[in-house]
């Protein structure tokens with residue numbers, strides 16, 4: 001008998017994962033594939049983290065922890081806000097999570113009811129939209145482009161609200177995925193203050209803080225007592241598979257977040273939490289990774305226009321270049337497929353990030369080796385010539 005399948009579970013795929021599967025299949029068939037599709041560091045966890053985890057295994061029970069995480073790690077995270085931003089954070093508001101992905105589910109459930117309306121920039125990270133949709137929360141698209149550096153602004157929000165749009169939440173990411181564009185520090189503060197005053201719950205995804213090229217990344221905590229700030233060990237800390245992230249949660253959401261975390265996850269991974277304590281002492285190695293991203297970025301920003309991708313977002317942070325390829329195609333998915341088969345370069349079509357206008361964009365990730373970036377630029381120059 002045919003069983004019922006829920007409609008809320010039928011969300012779009014994470015297209016980049018499909019591209020990665022195809023790229024891996026080509027690689028398994030012996031092709032020399034250049035991976036510029038996936039947004040993860042080409043490096044493993046820093047040495048200090050690996051050393052700590054070697055010492056731990058065998059000496060520790062590594063059982064369940066408090067739902068909010070181990071006190072040593074929560075204290076390190078709280079201290080990080082003082083060091084990095086000069087902001088004082090109470091350890092009681094620090095919640096360790098199963099990656100920032102776990103933080104999204106818990107914070108969205110705690111802050112929004114089904115039927116609430118949450119605004120987000122398009123293009124943006126696809127999981128925001130897809131998780132909200134699965135939870136029955138309505139997404140209010142803010143189409144953004146080069147005129148606002150692909151970021152939302154107080155003016156845009158004000159015009160939405162004065163046009164009769166009811167908004168319960170706003171998600172921002174600076175640096176953003178896929179564009180790498182950033183809000184200036186005063187713009188972060190303005191947005192945070194506006195949301196706080198207007199009763200709009202701000203969720204600030206700060207996962208790419210630490211990977212910036214000239215613009216200072218500001219935390220929303222600087223100006224809002226009601227914002228939820230989300231971060232992760234996946235990007236700057238180079239620990240994607242450890243599934244470790246965190247949130248700074250305002251007092252009014254704390255108990256709901258605790259009960260949700262207990263029931264959904266029990267606790268974040270114990271081994272990763274113990275190891276994560278060491279990550280805050282590995283700045284030298286991690287800043288070395290950022291230096292490599294900076295070299296990759298400079299190389300691609302120089303070479304891509306020569307190869308034929310002329311219209312690039314500013315890439316102030318993160319490790320992505322979002323290219324407008326509207327002069328080459330109107331179907332970025334087909335374009336990326338052809339690029340993969342004809343040049344063995346894997347890239348992500350813009351449709352992953354912007355269902356309406358993504359057909360004329362693609363995203364390249366420069367998180368890998370510099371030699372790979374140079375080879376990719378060379379192959380593209382020949383291919384597009």
Ligand SMILES: Cc1ncc(COP(=O)(O)O)c(C=O)c1O
Pocket residue numbers: 039098099100101102125173176177205207231232233234240244245
């Ligand atoms: C903007 C953004 N937020 C969140 C995530 C998810 O990261 P994780 O769950 O590994 O912390 C990603 C991953 O690419 C991302 O780009």
